[in-house]
Amino acid sequence: MSEEIVKVDITDGVGVITINRPEAKNAVNLEVAEGVAAAVDKLEADDSVVALIITGAGGTFCSGMDLKAFAQGKRPSIPGRGFAGVTEAEIAKPLIAAVEGYALAGGCELALAADIIVAAKTAQFGIPEVKRGLVAAAGGVLKLAKTMPYGAAMELALTGDFIPAERAQQLGLVTRIADEGKALDEALALAKKIATNGPLAVKASKQLVSGSIKWMDKDLLAWQAGIIDPVFKSSDAIEGATAFAEKRAPKWTGS
Template sequence: MSVVLAEFADGVAVFTLNRPEARNAVDLEVSKALAAAVDEFEARPDLTIGILTGTGGTFCAGMDLKAFARGERPSLPGRGFGGLTQAPPTKPLIAAVEGWALAGGCELALTADLIVAARDAKFGLPEVGRGLAAAAGGLLRLPKILPYQLAMEIAITGDPFTAEDAHRYGLVNRLAEPGHALDVAKELAARVARNGPLAVRATKQVVSMAANYTDADGFETQREFVDPVFASADAQEGARAFAEKRAPVWTGA
């Protein structure tokens, strides 16, 4: 049985953590499998956006502590926890969260560009209660999304927070009825996948780096990403399709 299921169709990749007996906890095998699936997603020009989710009504319970106690670390060099948190894909990624996104599972969700969560889902960084620290990006990403004091409270108490609260503060894009987070994520992904794949990829890159630059520096830096888009065959196709009042046919070139 594969610990990560990967489906590719209609411009969308769906990655499913598949260890329901362990609440989709991440061990080294999961990290390697997820990294390999993301590599295929990145390499295929017919795929525009990805979705990460979990089986069995749980997104991810974090690091497999039994494997950790045996001396195993579920991080890959240069890629981080789950083969993902330190090196997210250049294409957009949606986290579709049911149940718990806990510890490293919460950090996987924070790695995504968009989050869809069931109304009864819960997030948390409980590492401090185990004598650990949320070192897979949670402490870095959470304060960029939530107010400082709220992010600090979550991080140093280890207490969980609800999807409803996360949505109110802008961390979750869309709420779904329980059991339907993946359905709503697929609807959102399909909307994105209608757009030019090169344009979407470049747009994600610019938006994700924007906070690191002044406007003047940002305009200079974004050229690396947007100039190839304007010079692409897809850009010409988009203009022709608009003039001819038809849907564009993207090639990713």
């Protein structure tokens, strides 16, 4: 794991994972995915750690998949663990997302993979994949409808528009709002409160709450794959990513 790309810190029973690509707005490539997966494994195996936090450096949570790498045929996911090494992973300990700035596309899905989202009041959320001829394939479209009202989830998925943290909290996506620059501090305070409790009880409670709404997730992911695979293999998908990299409007062909 590259300590420069993904950083890990442990304090008072809390493990903090930081994606450290601020120059790329913490876009996820394969190296980031491998680093996050290794960090999660390290913290899961550490008995002194009760709760985890994932965040991004430089005032941005995560702008999603590295589209330049995708256009070159590189996927930022790990088989069995999903996007960023997290979105399909079975994580036993509570995971809190501390969101500053943008949590977009895969970045929004990464936040959704957490059990609790703490966001700065200036944070923005969205799954704009449709604007690039893609689909939010890391579980985002599946989880949104379980998190917020059907119509709101559908609007986000179909328009690709962003919503501010306050609106995200109103819809049930965000749990706590913090001042700008204070999302990690608020997440740490919450995680440390969790860490004072019995670690076995914390794990069991997470398993029950999570399992009660995610019981069919693996079946849903398999069903989703049959729908989205043709989209990701399409000419439009490459065109959308290429147009983004070239800073121009995409030219869709519907193929």
